[in-house]
Amino acid sequence: MRYELYYWASIQGRGEFVRLALEEAGASYVDVARVADGEARMVALLGSVAVRYPPFAPPFLKAGKRLIGQTANILLFLGERHDLAPKGEAGRLWTHQLQLTLADLVVEAHDTHHPIASSLYYEDQRREAKRRGADFVANRLPKFIGYFERVLAANPHGSAHLVGSRLTYADLSLFQVVAGLRYAFPNAMARHAGRHRRVTELCARVASRKRIAQYLASERRLPFNQEGIFRHYAALDE
């Protein structure tokens, strides 16, 4: 079976968490919006009344006849199918808990440049962004990254992975979040780097995994840009 991933064609965004899991799993998939008419097909599906389980927003994944939405929920599904999470309930829920905490961080990172409304341009909320960005960099960013550092330090199987002794989708997602934060907040991340060595090492290990390295070097990996979740504005990273 070939999965169909539905997400915006021009950004990594939330779709990237799904792409990384599919790539690591070596799963067959098509990134629908990046083929001809794909984005129009995605928008049509979003508005369709014929869909059994209608998603609220991209990304969503078509698996056979099923449509599965919400990034963390898609990963819950893929984790079970492709051995990217423990089989047992405790480990499965713990992996998911970490993913949901990363999802919270993603929202906060996004809202630094869009604190008022996603429908407005950054330029229309620049002053508010500066205030929110300052709080994010001073308080929220170190709190979140410090948490994942603590989780790695506390893992009884060692700090090579967030959960147990094997790679999970939470590791892939932490890699992606840190990559995004480095793009958006290079100064803040450099200042904090000494305090989250385990996180840094985990990210380097993920990037060097065979399939992930191949993916990152391919044209399938979109570059970060100023339209995604993670955007670099110098005013927000002082």
Added chain:
Amino acid sequence: MRYELYYWASIQGRGEFVRLALEEAGASYVDVARVADGEARMVALLGSVAVRYPPFAPPFLKAGKRLIGQTANILLFLGERHDLAPKGEAGRLWTHQLQLTLADLVVEAHDTHHPIASSLYYEDQRREAKRRGADFVANRLPKFIGYFERVLAANPHGSAHLVGSRLTYADLSLFQVVAGLRYAFPNAMARHAGRHRRVTELCARVASRKRIAQYLASERRLPFNQEGIFRHYAALDE
């Protein structure tokens, strides 16, 4: 086994989604922070390095020796244990997908009064709140509620429940979100009411369920107030 729920003692907040599931299930639980020294015990647990699966923030649930965090993740766990979600994978994931969409709405509702930083007072971000609140009421609120109305209309088993023909934790959570939105945005919700009759009816049905009605009438149900996620500021609900 008696569950222990850890959440702030003075607000419904995110803990309320867990309380509603525990109440509907008739589960035995203690709301730890509301007994003597409970909040201090919660804060100690949050900072403890001895915890196997450390939560990032409340709410978290102690089930036997396990600590489970993230609201939607706790509900995933309780849904399976207490028959508050379908057993099959498709229905289980669909219920969770709806919960995660409600969680997105909760963040946006909260951020109307705290668009800059949770650590600041509303009074310190009043101007920004007015802008964000206006966008929420005009665009986001109708989009989210309209989505749940559409999900109810599309349910092949009828619009009595979000998922299939039986109550799930997603129904309980939709009830809670709508109750909160009515408290925070009475004018906006009244204006939109004609467009989401199925949602309104579902909420009334949830409120009249025996255990939920008993809970809502009890002292265990905290009132909405100006410290929780849903707060009423007239300036944000014009």
